[in-house]
Amino acid sequence: MHELGIANSVLDAARAEAQLRPSMRLTKIVVRVGDLAGIDPDALSFCFEALVKETDLEPVVLEIERRAQRHRCPRCGNEFVVINYDTTCRACGETMTTFLCGNELELAYLEMEDL
């Protein structure tokens, strides 16, 4: 339910960036969301569309790149994607595996076209 605030932060950052390039039009915002970010991508898209509607930024598109949660096994060195939040190493059964990535909530890049 905080996706509206997140969408707003995304738009603020994109708008600030777009204003630095007045000869161009913002067409797409790409955001990276990890499985462990605690963000519902559908809710984020919905809030984004609601915020953009009938503003000068319309019809800018939000693209969400999902990032899987990855862990490394300290025992056998296996690096693996965590499925269903099960962090146990599938190669050797070690349970104390180390978090590598998957909690990203990042602005990746913007796409802009010349006016």
Next chain:
Amino acid sequence: MNRVPLERKVLSENDRIAAELRNRFAEHNILCLNLVSSPGAGKTALLERTLEVFPRDQHVAVLTGDIQTDNDAVRLARFGFPVRQITTGGTCHLDARMIEKALSDWRLEDFDLLFIENVGNLVCPASYDLGEAAKIVVLSVAEGEEKPLKYPAMFHRSELLILNKIDLLPYVPFNLARAHQNAQMVHPGIETIEVSCVTGEGLPEWQRWLENRREASRGSLVES
């Protein structure tokens, strides 16, 4: 078509303020702990039981967040330590700016332990760094043992899990072993303490954890 790389965090403004708060806490030797849970898991009760045994000369303060009412602040102020309510007016989490504002007229040199009681919500508070040294997640047995799997972000980011209301175990269908297993699955190595704020069971262990954490915090300051 032009691509403009940004490569920064969406919540970079929140993170900037949180980093400033973290520096200020370090400067004043303050251990800041952020308590998170679903509504009704017992964050306020745990703080009540914690504050009631603290000697009055301890330099402890509490910020407590709620969408509405100052009920929790009233409950916690009874113990004589400084308590401030943050009423978010609809927002489902605390953010770093709210903490900065709430602390603005407090003298940080007067404290060495600051509890932040977040808004009851197992989702949104996970995204907002408040400058704390650690998040502590409280889960009550009445909520069900599957909660770590349903809200993995929160359990992943918490250093300690308090399993609360264990006095209710005979009355609710709660698989304690499975709860531990689920918590370890989403956060390998997470520390866990089982407590009852009604009977007092487990509270000495929580107090020891707190004391050790304060020691460790002071130790790391001396080393740095």
